[in-house]
Amino acid sequence: MSEYKIGRDVQELRERLELLERAIPSRKRAAGTLEGHRVAEAGVDTQRPPVTWKQTKAPLPPPFLRSMLRLAHGVQADSAESQTWGCVPEPLILYVNWANGSSDEYCRFANQTFSILKFTNPNDGTTTAQYSYSAQLIASGKGHYAWDAAPLGFSLQIRNSAGGVILTGGYLSSNFWVSCNDNRNYIYGADFNPGLYELIKGATWQITGWQSVEHC
Numbered sequence: 001m002s003e004y005k006i007g008r009d010v011q012e013l014r015e016r017l018e019l020l021e022r023a024i025p026s027r028k029r030a031a032g033t034l035e036g037h038r039v040a041e042a043g044v045d046t047q048r049p050p051v052t053w054k055q056t057k058a059p060l061p062p063p064f065l066r067s068m069l070r071l072a073h074g075v076q077a078d079s080a081e082s083q084t085w086g087c088v089p090e091p092l093i094l095y096v097n098w099a100n101g102s103s104d105e106y107c108r109f110a111n112q113t114f115s116i117l118k119f120t121n122p123n124d125g126t127t128t129a130q131y132s133y134s135a136q137l138i139a140s141g142k143g144h145y146a147w148d149a150a151p152l153g154f155s156l157q158i159r160n161s162a163g164g165v166i167l168t169g170g171y172l173s174s175n176f177w178v179s180c181n182d183n184r185n186y187i188y189g190a191d192f193n194p195g196l197y198e199l200i201k202g203a204t205w206q207i208t209g210w211q212s213v214e215h216c
Contacts, residue, residue, distance in 0.1 A: 052081070055081065091135075137178070
């Protein structure tokens with residue numbers, strides 16, 4: 001077989017493969033690259049003091065608060081207190097760079113807050129402390145996660161007055177995806193050692209992962 005014929009056969013094979021790939025739209029990538037957008041970062045607004053609250057009496061908490069505190073029906077909460085910070089940037093916006101060089105907003109986290117809460121159960125004297133990040137996750141409608149994409153990850157670091165990390169949270173337990181029409185509340189939180197409550201002076205967090213994004 002001549003080199004000319006081998007070369008022609010190879011070219012024909014390449015053309016057939018390209019036609020086959022174009023015929024499978026579910027695998028066709030209009031994917032966003034990661035140039036400059038591997039990580040989106042935010043944190044509490046350290047230029048403004050947190051909004052603080054302390055319980056002055058020991059009334060029965062309303063039903064919505066009992067569910068947030070995971071208290072059984074009829075259980076009281078004594079010595080409850082909380083701190084809530086605003087966040088910067090606000091909103092936190094994720095962008096995607098498409099393969100053709102254009103860019104779009106992918107989604108945003110709006111009305112972000114970071115809160116810590118401490119309360120005592122008077123029935124058994126147990127003190128519980130919790131932290132939570134809350135935001136409205138709003139998709140732009142320009143892109144969604146690819147069919148085989150890994151989820152986005154949310155990781156959080158709770159910090160002291162010197163900026164040092166005293167607690168971390170997130171990672172696998174807070175993975176999520178973004179769909180074209182998302183407009184939902186995103187909340188991540190967990191319990192922590194109540195002895196650390198007075199040491200907490202803020203937090204930072206990162207969102208990672210939107211390597212593979214397809215057009216809506």
